[in-house]
Amino acid sequence: MRYLWAAAALLAALFFYSLFIEPYSIEVTENHFAFFDSAGSPVKAVFISDTQSAYDHPEFFSRFIDTVNAQEPDVIFLGGDIVEGEAKAWEKIDDFAKLKAKHGVYAILGNHDYQNWDCTEDDNEYADKIGAKLESMGIKVLRNQNELIDISGRAFTLIGVDDVWACRSDYPKAAQGIGPEPSIVLVHNTMAVANEKLPHNALVLAGHTHCGQVDLPFITDYLVKEAHSGELNRGKGTLSNGATAYVTCGATPGGIRLFSRPEVSVLYLE
Numbered sequence: 001m002r003y004l005w006a007a008a009a010l011l012a013a014l015f016f017y018s019l020f021i022e023p024y025s026i027e028v029t030e031n032h033f034a035f036f037d038s039a040g041s042p043v044k045a046v047f048i049s050d051t052q053s054a055y056d057h058p059e060f061f062s063r064f065i066d067t068v069n070a071q072e073p074d075v076i077f078l079g080g081d082i083v084e085g086e087a088k089a090w091e092k093i094d095d096f097a098k099l100k101a102k103h104g105v106y107a108i109l110g111n112h113d114y115q116n117w118d119c120t121e122d123d124n125e126y127a128d129k130i131g132a133k134l135e136s137m138g139i140k141v142l143r144n145q146n147e148l149i150d151i152s153g154r155a156f157t158l159i160g161v162d163d164v165w166a167c168r169s170d171y172p173k174a175a176q177g178i179g180p181e182p183s184i185v186l187v188h189n190t191m192a193v194a195n196e197k198l199p200h201n202a203l204v205l206a207g208h209t210h211c212g213q214v215d216l217p218f219i220t221d222y223l224v225k226e227a228h229s230g231e232l233n234r235g236k237g238t239l240s241n242g243a244t245a246y247v248t249c250g251a252t253p254g255g256i257r258l259f260s261r262p263e264v265s266v267l268y269l270e
Contacts, residue, residue, distance in 0.1 A: 014205040018214070018258040024060050026067050029226055031236060031246060033147040034180050036154055041270040043151050046101070049079030049188070049207025051249030052112060054262075055092040056084075060253050064097065065263050069100045072127035074151050076101040078139070079207035079248065080110025080163060080188030082130055089134040097137040103151050105139045106158055109164040110188035110208060119167035127145065132156050144174040156269070157183045157190035159202075164192035165228075170194045182269075190230035190245055197241065200235075203269075209233050211260035234260070 054061040083089035111117040115126040131141040142160020162168035169192035182201040189208040211234035214222035249263035
């Protein structure tokens with residue numbers, strides 16, 4: 001009987017931890033990528049995604065942004081799902097203006113930024129307001145567009161692909177006119193580029209999965225793929241088209257999180 005009580009106590013503690021502790025415990029990860037063809041100082045990027053309802057937790061969101069800024073990044077990438085999708089959510093995201101990077105902050109949109117993600121033109125108005133609010137704070141929003149970024153002589157192309165679940169992704173348009181420089185392909189869901197032929201030196205950055213929220217070996221990976229949420233659940237990996245990818249666990253603190261803490265991803269492009 002005592003073993004049953006011990007098991008029950010363990011389950012209760014795990015439930016409490018996954019509901020009240022881990023969702024608000026920020027993890028800073030560091031990863032290095034062989035990115036440039038020549039030697040030189042690495043570019044330090046911070047990648048975050050899926051902030052969603054983080055603004056409904058002001059203390060957490062302020063701490064999250066402070067954590068991002070504390071990394072002193074050269075550039076910041078936002079991987080979509082800026083908001084949760086509720087009415088007038090653009091009125092809640094003023095804190096994004098506090099993000100600081102030496103060479104700018106860049107963003108794409110995710111499915112929740114289209115609110116309904118029903119693949120209709122009617123959904124554009126909501127996304128347009130999210131994008132306009134970010135732009136008003138000095139954050140460059142790429143919607144099937146690309147931009148050449150030069151950081152102390154280290155140039156790369158940022159290819160921003162719009163959301164695939166909202167039927168807005170268009171990689172060929174996003175990559176139109178790119179040069180020989182290495183490329184960051186910023187997508188919300190890796191499914192947006194799963195069938196595309198990417199440049200040989202491309203690094204795909206994605207979110208969307210939240211690392212499954214509850215990350216169980218093999219099971220979560222399988223469920224993510226079955227839900228068309230991407231080819232990779234978390235961290236470094238290789239997509240079916242051969243591209244190197246990194247999937248971050250996202251920032252939103254709501255709900256249950258177990259083995260998938262809100263993540264600030266520091267990427268050294270070398």
